Amino acid sequence: MNAEPQLEELSxxxxxxxxxxxxxxxxxxxAGCDTCRRRLEALKETVQAVRGLPLETPAxxxxxxxxxxxxxxxxxxxxxGGLAAAAVLTVVVGLNLPHGGNPxxxxxxxxxxxxxxxxxxxxxxxxxxxxxxSQGLPFAAYANQATVSDPAAPARLLTLSTDSASYRxxxxxxxxxxxxxxxxxxTQTSTSAGLRVVLVRAGAGIELYPGETFQSGSTxxxxxxxxxxxxxxxxxxxxxxxxxxTWRIPDGKGTTLEADVPIQITSG
Amino acid sequence: xxxxxxxxxxxxGRARRGDRxxxxxxxxxxxxxxYNMALRMVGTPDDAADVAQEAFLRAWEKIRTLxxxxxxxxLFQIAVNLCYDHFxxxxxxxxxxxxxxxxxxxxxxxxxxxxxxxxxxxxxxxLVRQSIEALDHDMRVALVLRDVNGMAYEEIAAVIKVxxxxxxxxxxxxxxxxxxxxxxxxxxxxxxSANEESSER
Numbered sequence: 001m002n003a004e005p006q007l008e009e010l011s012x013x014x015x016x017x018x019x020x021x022x023x024x025x026x027x028x029x030x031a032g033c034d035t036c037r038r039r040l041e042a043l044k045e046t047v048q049a050v051r052g053l054p055l056e057t058p059a060x061x062x063x064x065x066x067x068x069x070x071x072x073x074x075x076x077x078x079x080x081g082g083l084a085a086a087a088v089l090t091v092v093v094g095l096n097l098p099h100g101g102n103p104x105x106x107x108x109x110x111x112x113x114x115x116x117x118x119x120x121x122x123x124x125x126x127x128x129x130x131x132x133x134s135q136g137l138p139f140a141a142y143a144n145q146a147t148v149s150d151p152a153a154p155a156r157l158l159t160l161s162t163d164s165a166s167y168r169x170x171x172x173x174x175x176x177x178x179x180x181x182x183x184x185x186x187t188q189t190s191t192s193a194g195l196r197v198v199l200v201r202a203g204a205g206i207e208l209y210p211g212e213t214f215q216s217g218s219t220x221x222x223x224x225x226x227x228x229x230x231x232x233x234x235x236x237x238x239x240x241x242x243x244x245x246t247w248r249i250p251d252g253k254g255t256t257l258e259a260d261v262p263i264q265i266t267s268g
Numbered sequence: 269x270x271x272x273x274x275x276x277x278x279x280x281g282r283a284r285r286g287d288r289x290x291x292x293x294x295x296x297x298x299x300x301x302x303y304n305m306a307l308r309m310v311g312t313p314d315d316a317a318d319v320a321q322e323a324f325l326r327a328w329e330k331i332r333t334l335x336x337x338x339x340x341x342x343l344f345q346i347a348v349n350l351c352y353d354h355f356x357x358x359x360x361x362x363x364x365x366x367x368x369x370x371x372x373x374x375x376x377x378x379x380x381x382x383x384x385x386x387x388x389x390x391x392x393x394x395l396v397r398q399s400i401e402a403l404d405h406d407m408r409v410a411l412v413l414r415d416v417n418g419m420a421y422e423e424i425a426a427v428i429k430v431x432x433x434x435x436x437x438x439x440x441x442x443x444x445x446x447x448x449x450x451x452x453x454x455x456x457x458x459x460x461s462a463n464e465e466s467s468e469r
């Protein structure tokens with residue numbers, strides 16, 4: 001009988017990774033050795049126990065941005081301020097959240113470069129009107145959400161939502177930016193559709209590019225996931241931020257809708 | 269897909285040329301195996317999803333540099349490196365999820381309708397996960413790539429960049445250690461000892 005096989009050989013044999021004479025030698029040894037057959041059986045049971053662990057599905061889907069991350073820089077947000085300063089109306093939106101969560105203090109604003117004296121009532125009453133409209137969105141389950149409509153065309157809506165309002169600095173933030181009531185061509189990116197989304201704090205911000213696109217009729221959603229640790233946020237990273245979305249509507253009037261949600265980043 | 273289905277060269281080629289739709293199809297193809305590898309490595313669903321998301325992002329950013337190397341080991345290599353980064357940061361190292369913490373189960377689990385049988389299976393799985401958790405990182409990754417992802421030794425060697433003999437030895441030692449831990453529960457795992465009397469006699 002051949003020499004007693006090593007553990008490695010028994011293990012490789014189970015994986016069909018033993019070939020030629022090594023395999024033949026082992027099989028001939030096993031034929032005459034109860035002890036090694038029991039060793040092999042125990043190893044086989046162990047392997048089956050590990051392989052018997054059920055495969056699981058991730059709780060979220062994985063997305064790829066249209067633009068590569070190298071283009072992102074934390075920078076003074078002067079270019080954001082132009083839009084923010086033009087905001088003439090802020091509406092606190094209370095949403096009927098699908099899973100009973102408490103509405104977060106989100107806001108939605110309308111900024112119009114040409115029409116700076118909008119009638120506040122024209123933006124629609126906060127609360128019910130927005131919440132009803134939000135129900136049909138593809139990602140309405142996201143709790144941290146703000147929606148604003150265009151007073152000149154109430155069916156035109158901008159919704160910004162994130163999968164949470166608070167993240168650890170080593171986590172991934174997923175955002176959805178939905179526009180409704182617009183003619184959209186599938187080749188458009190979020191940028192060419194007139195959308196910008198920035199994460200801002202204390203006058204500095206970073207632009208994010210939600211690259212994944214979903215369309216259903218006149219509703220288009222751009223989605224993106226960002227590893228917060230990779231964004232290059234200035235130290236200390238932990239703190240209170242706002243995620244601001246602007247949509248420059250291609251209506252020739254310069255109308256811009258703006259929605260933002262609070263983002264809290266905590267240390268890892 | 270089968271565990272060792274080869275890459276679709278057309279899909280990988282298109283992704284290399286910047287076709288995001290093609291890359292998204294690769295994400296769809298690999299998200300379950302990659303997530304489950306990460307889950308068995310880092311333990312919690314949140315951390316595993318973060319690892320998988322970051323691995324896909326990095327792969328997308330670097331796929332243009334992928335020459336003739338096969339996509340799958342390359343992608344898994346990125347994810348394994350992220351798992352090692354995770355260990356180095358010392359986050360939640362050593363913790364593994366309870367059954368209830370996991371995501372939706374999609375396959376390979378044995379159906380167990382009887383509540384008692386189901387409870388036993390759940391306990392068995394918990395102990396197996398704990399035994400994997402107790403392995404050192406090098407042994408754990410070799411075992412997971414082999415027995416969770418079904419990779420061949422050569423493929424594992426390409427992922428973790430070690431010689432074939434090292435792969436063979438790490439897998440064997442990992443299995444031995446898992447076995448010794450499971451042996452403590454003879455009511456749940458039938459693991460004959462080399463010295464015990466054969467039941468056939």
